[in-house]
Amino acid sequence: MNNLTEKEIAEIWQNQLVEGDRLATEDGAPLQVIYPGRLNGDRGADFQQAVIVRGRELIRGDVEIHVRTSDWQAHGHHLDAAYNRVILHVAFWHDTGSPIRLQNRREVPTLALEKYVSLPVNEAPDSVVPEKDVDLPCVRLTCRMKASQAGELLDKAGDARFLIKADRFRQDLSRAWASQSLYQGVMGALGYSCNKIPFLELARRLPLRFLESVTRNNLPDAEWLLRRQALLLGTAGLLPLLCKNGWYSDIPGSERLAELERLWAASPPTRVMSLDDWRLVRARPNNSPIFRLLALSYLLLRYREPGWLEGLAGLVRQAPLSRGGHKSLEAGLTVTIDSFPSGCSGQSRRVDRLTLLGSQRADDIIINVLLPFTLAWSQSIAQPDSGDKAFELYRLYSRLTRNSVEERMTSRLGIDRKLVDSARRQQGLLHIHNNFCETGRCDECPHASFSAGTTSKSRPSVLPARKRK
Numbered sequence: 528m529n530n531l532t533e534k535e536i537a538e539i540w541q542n543q544l545v546e547g548d549r550l551a552t553e554d555g556a557p558l559q560v561i562y563p564g565r566l567n568g569d570r571g572a573d574f575q576q577a578v579i580v581r582g583r584e585l586i587r588g589d590v591e592i593h594v595r596t597s598d599w600q601a602h603g604h605h606l607d608a609a610y611n612r613v614i615l616h617v618a619f620w621h622d623t624g625s626p627i628r629l630q631n632r633r634e635v636p637t638l639a640l641e642k643y644v645s646l647p648v649n650e651a652p653d654s655v656v657p658e659k660d661v662d663l664p665c666v667r668l669t670c671r672m673k674a675s676q677a678g679e680l681l682d683k684a685g686d687a688r689f690l691i692k693a694d695r696f697r698q699d700l701s702r703a704w705a706s707q708s709l710y711q712g713v714m715g716a717l718g719y720s721c722n723k724i725p726f727l728e729l730a731r732r733l734p735l736r737f738l739e740s741v742t743r744n745n746l747p748d749a750e751w752l753l754r755r756q757a758l759l760l761g762t763a764g765l766l767p768l769l770c771k772n773g774w775y776s777d778i779p780g781s782e783r784l785a786e787l788e789r790l791w792a793a794s795p796p797t798r799v800m801s802l803d804d805w806r807l808v809r810a811r812p813n814n815s816p817i818f819r820l821l822a823l824s825y826l827l828l829r830y831r832e833p834g835w836l837e838g839l840a841g842l843v844r845q846a847p848l849s850r851g852g853h854k855s856l857e858a859g860l861t862v863t864i865d866s867f868p869s870g871c872s873g874q875s876r877r878v879d880r881l882t883l884l885g886s887q888r889a890d891d892i893i894i895n896v897l898l899p900f901t902l903a904w905s906q907s908i909a910q911p912d913s914g915d916k917a918f919e920l921y922r923l924y925s926r927l928t929r930n931s932v933e934e935r936m937t938s939r940l941g942i943d944r945k946l947v948d949s950a951r952r953q954q955g956l957l958h959i960h961n962n963f964c965e966t967g968r969c970d971e972c973p974h975a976s977f978s979a980g981t982t983s984k985s986r987p988s989v990l991p992a993r994k995r996k
Contacts, residue, residue, distance in 0.1 A: 536619050536640065537573055537592045541566065545643040552636035553621055556582050562965045564590050565931060569721055569806060571609040578965055579615055581636065588614035595620045596637055599627045606630055619644075678946055682922075685955030689899055689921055696903035705904055706836040710735040712896035713826075717819040717888070721806040725763075726816070732798045733762045735835060738827070741795055748828060753783065754790050755824040761791035764800040765817050768807075822862040822884035843901045843917050853890070853924050856897070860889035890927045894950050924950040932960050939964075 539545070541563050550558040557580075564577030572589035579586050589612040593599060596618040604610045608630045616627050621639035628634055672680075699708045711730045718726030738758060746754070760766040769784055805816055830838025842859040846852045862884040898917045905914030927950050936956040937944055947953055963972040 531594060531619055533573075533592055533594055536594060536617070537566070539619075539640060539644055540574070540590065540592055540617050545640065550638060550643060552581065552615070552638055554626065554636055556636065558615075558636075558638060561585075572613050575612075576965060577614065581615075586614045588612045590615045590617055593618040596623045596627065596639070604629075674943070674946060677940075677942060678952065681942075681947065681952040681955035683955070684958040685949075685951035685953070686922075688954045688958035689902075689918070689951075691958075692895060692899035693902040696900045697906065700903060700907050704736070705907070706834070707735050709836055709839060709896070709900050709904075712900055713892055714823070716892045716896050717823060717884075718816070719814070722816050722819075725800065725804045725806075726819075728804065729759075729763050729800060732800065733758060737795075739835070748831075751831065752824055752828045753786060754794070755827055756821060757787045757790035758794055758797070759820045759824055760787070760817065761794065762797040762799055763805075763816065763820060764802050765805070765820070766791060768802070768817060818883050825862045825864065825883065826860065839897060840901060840904070840913070843897065843920065844913060846916075846920055848916065848919055848923065850923055850925060852920055853893070856893050856920070857886050857889045860884065860892055860897075861886055887928050890924075890950070894921065894924060894927065894954065922949075922951055926950055927953055929953075932957055936960050936964075 543560060543563060550560070552558050559580040561578035561580060562576075564574030567573055567575045567589075572591040574590040574592070577588060577590045589610070591599070591604065591610060591613050593602075593616070596616065598618070599605065599616060604613075605628055611629045611631050611633070613629060613635050616635050616637045617640065618637060619640045621637060621641070626634045626637060696708060696712065699711075703711070707730075711727060714726045714730040715723050718724070738755065741754065741758065757766070760769065766787060769787070807815065827835065832838075833841060839859070842856055846855045861882070863880050863882045865880065898921045901917035902914040905911055905917070926948055929944075933947065933953055933956050936942075936959065937947060947956065959972070
């Protein structure tokens with residue numbers, strides 16, 4: 528135990544390898560861990576969106592892990608605003624006599640794990656269900672119901688998540704133009720979780736109608752594209768970064784930086800965002816907001832003739848209703864272009880293919896934006912056939928890339944990974960996790976009644992989602 532690392536302590540916290548039913552922070556307050564949080568691979572605390580009950584208060588926020596409590600100040604977290612969402616400091620040894628303070632001067636309680644852990648970390652089983660969870664209706668679900676029932680549970684939850692998204696678009700359509708609503712949805716999805724807010728802010732500062740109307744429609748494609756890139760990158764405040772860092776040197780357009788800067792200087796004025804608005808730490812080039820905005824510019828060019836809304840809606844109308852139908856949708860959103868390595872010139876230069884927007888991100892946009900938007904939009908224009916097709920395409924969609932939430936939920940539910948064989952069932956796991964597990968709503972979770980044999984083949988009603996503060 529004397530040579531524990533932060534990674535091992537994070538494993539103890541993540542898998543809740545603690546003894547005893549009652550935890551308490553160093554100030555004596557009872558502590559219950561509802562959800563330990565998602566492991567964070569970016570700047571800030573080690574775990575995000577954790578849910579705990581301290582005393583009688585349900586609290587949601589970040590959790591920071593250390594070997595000793597003194598590491599908080601030694602690592603400079605007390606000076607870093609990125610840690611101001613921390614609600615609990617977890618350390619193995621408590622070697623300070625006072626609680627930690629955040630950059631905003633708020634005090635945060637500490638949990639010292641040395642009082643609750645005796646099992647060597649290297650002896651811990653690979654898949655652990657916390658002892659306090661074993662009586663919950665969701666744990667080891669497949670031991671309590673047939674695989675077909677568990678599959679139906681995931682399908683029902685997946686449909687609920689889809690319809691909730693469609694309902695949000697329906698509300699948005701009452702306030703915004705349909706093309707702007709779809710544009711905002713795609714922009715948010717391009718931002719991943721870390722840059723979703725700045726992408727949505729950019730969509731607000733640079734509306735689709737403005738972006739489409741700033742130049743004459745008779746411009747050649749190459750100039751039309753460059754003008755959109757200048758507006759997107761310029762308004763985002765990211766244009767100066769295009770060649771500043773070495774790993775941006777191969778981005779398409781970097782060798783045309785002078786032209787982009789000239790076009791940006793000649794563009795109509797917009798409210799420019801700050802570099803501080805973006806999360807750029809640890810971002811690989813093809814995950815950077817610069818790559819994503821360049822990808823968007825190529826999508827705008829691709830659907831220049833039919834228009835953004837009609838072009839993307841046409842993808843849904845033309846997609847075949849089959850298990851392989853997702854391939855045509857993917858093809859409509861992936862962006863792969865020719866790239867020339869720097870230093871090459873003339874006839875000898877080698878043409879590489881560079882992916883600005885791959886199939887994985889395209890799938891996320893289709894599942895979370897395009898298909899639910901189409902359902903909402905079809906209802907708003909009284910064309911239900913398009914919406915019904917979007918819903919069926921969703922139900923037929925092949926599984927997406929596995930993520931950390933899916934790993935945790937299949938382990939907790941005791942579900943064979945092979946059962947999660949579609950995007951719909953993956954979305955079902957996300958719905959259960961986000962609306963019940965992560966918010967401590969076990970008493971409202973529908974699993975207990977479902978495991979008793981409740982089934983339905985009709986389209987489900989939307990399960991209630993508690994508003995988060």
